[in-house]
Amino acid sequence: MNFPLLAFQNVSAANPWTYLVFGLIGFAFGFTLEMSGFGNSRKLAAQFYFTELTVLKVMFTAVITAMTLLFLAINLGILDYSQVWVNPTYLWSGILGGLIMGVGFIVGGFCPTTSLASASTGKIDGMMFMLGGFVGAFLFGETERFFTDWYNNAGYFGRVTLMDVFGLPTGVIVLMVVLMALFMFWGAEQLERIIGKKDMSREPKLRLYGAGAVVVLALAVMVIGTPSTEQKYEKATILRTVPQLQADGTVKDEQVKYTAEEALNQRIVQITPAELFKARYDQTLILNLLDVRPEADYNLFHLRGAKHIPAEQLKSHIPELLATSAPNAVYVVMSNDETLATQAWRVLIAEGVPNVYILEGGLNNWITVFGQTDPEIQPVASTQEETLRFKFPAALGDRYECSDPDPIENEHIEFTPKIQLQIKRDKSGGGCG
Amino acid sequence: MALVAKSTKKSFDLKALFNRPAKPYVHPYLGGVILGIVLFLALFLTGNGLGSSGATSRLVVFVQDQFVPDHVDRTPYLLRMAGGDKNPLDDWLVPVFFGALLGGFTSGMIFGRVKLETTKGPHISDRTRWMLAFLGGVLFLYGARMARGCTSGQALTGGAVLSAGSWVVMLCIFAGAYGLAYFVRKLWN
Numbered sequence: 338m339n340f341p342l343l344a345f346q347n348v349s350a351a352n353p354w355t356y357l358v359f360g361l362i363g364f365a366f367g368f369t370l371e372m373s374g375f376g377n378s379r380k381l382a383a384q385f386y387f388t389e390l391t392v393l394k395v396m397f398t399a400v401i402t403a404m405t406l407l408f409l410a411i412n413l414g415i416l417d418y419s420q421v422w423v424n425p426t427y428l429w430s431g432i433l434g435g436l437i438m439g440v441g442f443i444v445g446g447f448c449p450t451t452s453l454a455s456a457s458t459g460k461i462d463g464m465m466f467m468l469g470g471f472v473g474a475f476l477f478g479e480t481e482r483f484f485t486d487w488y489n490n491a492g493y494f495g496r497v498t499l500m501d502v503f504g505l506p507t508g509v510i511v512l513m514v515v516l517m518a519l520f521m522f523w524g525a526e527q528l529e530r531i532i533g534k535k536d537m538s539r540e541p542k543l544r545l546y547g548a549g550a551v552v553v554l555a556l557a558v559m560v561i562g563t564p565s566t567e568q569k570y571e572k573a574t575i576l577r578t579v580p581q582l583q584a585d586g587t588v589k590d591e592q593v594k595y596t597a598e599e600a601l602n603q604r605i606v607q608i609t610p611a612e613l614f615k616a617r618y619d620q621t622l623i624l625n626l627l628d629v630r631p632e633a634d635y636n637l638f639h640l641r642g643a644k645h646i647p648a649e650q651l652k653s654h655i656p657e658l659l660a661t662s663a664p665n666a667v668y669v670v671m672s673n674d675e676t677l678a679t680q681a682w683r684v685l686i687a688e689g690v691p692n693v694y695i696l697e698g699g700l701n702n703w704i705t706v707f708g709q710t711d712p713e714i715q716p717v718a719s720t721q722e723e724t725l726r727f728k729f730p731a732a733l734g735d736r737y738e739c740s741d742p743d744p745i746e747n748e749h750i751e752f753t754p755k756i757q758l759q760i761k762r763d764k765s766g767g768g769c770g
Numbered sequence: 771m772a773l774v775a776k777s778t779k780k781s782f783d784l785k786a787l788f789n790r791p792a793k794p795y796v797h798p799y800l801g802g803v804i805l806g807i808v809l810f811l812a813l814f815l816t817g818n819g820l821g822s823s824g825a826t827s828r829l830v831v832f833v834q835d836q837f838v839p840d841h842v843d844r845t846p847y848l849l850r851m852a853g854g855d856k857n858p859l860d861d862w863l864v865p866v867f868f869g870a871l872l873g874g875f876t877s878g879m880i881f882g883r884v885k886l887e888t889t890k891g892p893h894i895s896d897r898t899r900w901m902l903a904f905l906g907g908v909l910f911l912y913g914a915r916m917a918r919g920c921t922s923g924q925a926l927t928g929g930a931v932l933s934a935g936s937w938v939v940m941l942c943i944f945a946g947a948y949g950l951a952y953f954v955r956k957l958w959n
Binding site: 340341342345346347348349350355356357358359360361362363364365366367368369370371372373374376377378379380382383384385386391394395396397398399400401402403404406407410416420421422423424425426427428430431432433434435436437438439440441442443444445446447448449450451452453454455456457458459460461462463465466467468469470471472473474475476477478479481482485488494496497498499500501502507510511514522541544547 | 804811831909916927928943
């Protein structure tokens, strides 16, 4: 089974269970916060006067517990990291928003979720905070237009993880975060002893074993390591809505799940030059053409707008592709024939890049279909795989006619459409944002 | 007579329910581990973490959409949540929000902490505390919408999935609070 479950990506009326699942998650969330004392603003505020560091302890224990279990599941191959919501980085709005939240925290004594736990247990200040929260959210909605450009673009880096920032393997980062948290807990207990005058000898011994257990789990995350591209490829699936003949003779659209190899063999991901040509004018898609051939071939001829990523450099471009991909982004990989493009397709699919297709027959096929406008491009006899079977008078790149065929002349070109957007995760509305 | 007796008995019952001695809070590390497991399960099953400020925003937009739908349709930020026929409440954050309210209440009932009161520092009046709580709520949610998530959506969830931006937000929340703490110490101590 591949987690996370697609059915629970968001609530939907078609699947009422989703409301229950998210309701239960919220219930457990509120219950735990109240149980930990977060319904009481004094307990929360004490954090900032070093007398009682409950906020830090609960928060970082939760972060390292969840993180360690999460990356254990990811490295064991049961959870797909590319399907887990990773808050995109908007550096400057994050910094300013964070500082404002800090001020709200110390003035108001709550954060939004703890105010829910507080208000629901009859604390009037918690209710006032909630009420203020509605006003604050309203004010933001009404003032966002004055700085919308800054809000949406300043310091935008997309899906960036700490692993990307420090260039370290996942396991090392997980272990470092755990050790940092444990060090902070030690420091927090010293502060509570000195400033809060708390008798630390009465603290349960169990916490030391707990700390040991988290370190062992973090080490396990490091030793197992992230799954290889091959392992991820075996688990990759592709969903298609296909008309299926029902038992009663009618035809109904049904979702069919293919493994990546099945999709390749049944040729549902190879799109014809005609479909690619039309997709260039489809306003609902953001089309990305990835040319994976060697540079010499790319310089001789390529499609207008095609990005050159040589096959051997493909892996280093994946974080960038994942970080900035919009929900309606479609990627088409192409080479001279299909072999090189298919290899690249396998890598992209394994790494969770959504909506990847292969140009059927490669650029040789493209020129066969659209090349009649360029009489100077002459076919040459060659049986070698993955070579250009055409002769070019000069390395004009995308300045040949058929690099960008005329949309009016080819308006009525026919094909069987294969592109189906598989929206994996709404990048604009997910998470808390 | 019987009616009066019955009603006093009922109010006595209620008092007993709401004024039980409060039980102590769980140990912070234990609370943290349980919260961490809840967060892990949320991420594992749904791919989404925890959050609440997004739901606050959606509830506000829902109300706006009832009274000034044209205005909502002209404001790009609100459009994303409620453009046209889109129902802003049709989002996973909303059941999480109401679940959290119910969960907090249930825990308070079980541990005898449901009580109409004001939690505050010893040197300020209830009214001052209410005003400041309101002001804090305004500021916090304004900041949370700007940072695209609050302590739950950014600090907890983003922290656990190792989002670089979320760690920055988390540090800034602490920096903002610690930076101002000294100047407002009279409110709490």
